[in-house]
Amino acid sequence: MLKMPELLNHFDVHQHIWCVDKERDYWLFNCGFLINNDSISGYAEPSNEEAFILHVNGQHIVFILAHHGMEATDLYPIHFSYELVSMSPSSLPNMSRESLLNILKDAI
Template sequence: MSEESRTGYPEPSNKEVFILHVNDQNIEFILTRNSLGATDLYPIHYCWNIVSMAPSCLPNMSKEKLLTILKEALKVYKCSGIRDLEKNAKSLIEFDF
């Protein structure tokens, strides 16, 4: 994700967009990822934080349930997607939401 800079040109940001499709509706999450201290067992260690979520809930589902689904999806995604098994095996993720 990029943001407008003072020069008017897009600049990279630390924000990532995830779209979760639930009950025939797309939920857009904007997240940031903060690095945490690496360990011998997990050299890749970071924490996801939510910047925004739209919509914040669905008619038949609470915000808490949507966040639980997002956490489950991010646990599978891990560091760089389901196909990067080697990197994902070395990663530990946490959530600040």
């Protein structure tokens, strides 16, 4: 049974987007956009960076991804584009960085 961290059990958290793969025993949680306190307006505003928590092999990996908007194509009505900003930790004892990035891609 996959167990969510205590802080992720709050009612408000379950309204956000997250994905569970019970067969491979991992989950991905989209924490939402990071806040930019140095915006042009002088007020705190959402940035183009989103935080994700990936739970694999009993450990959490925090990904920060830059969101580059959505665009419509003939094949897909909406296309999401992300760029990896940071990843912590960058690997696990039994899993390489590339493997973790592949899991992240599959979950997104």
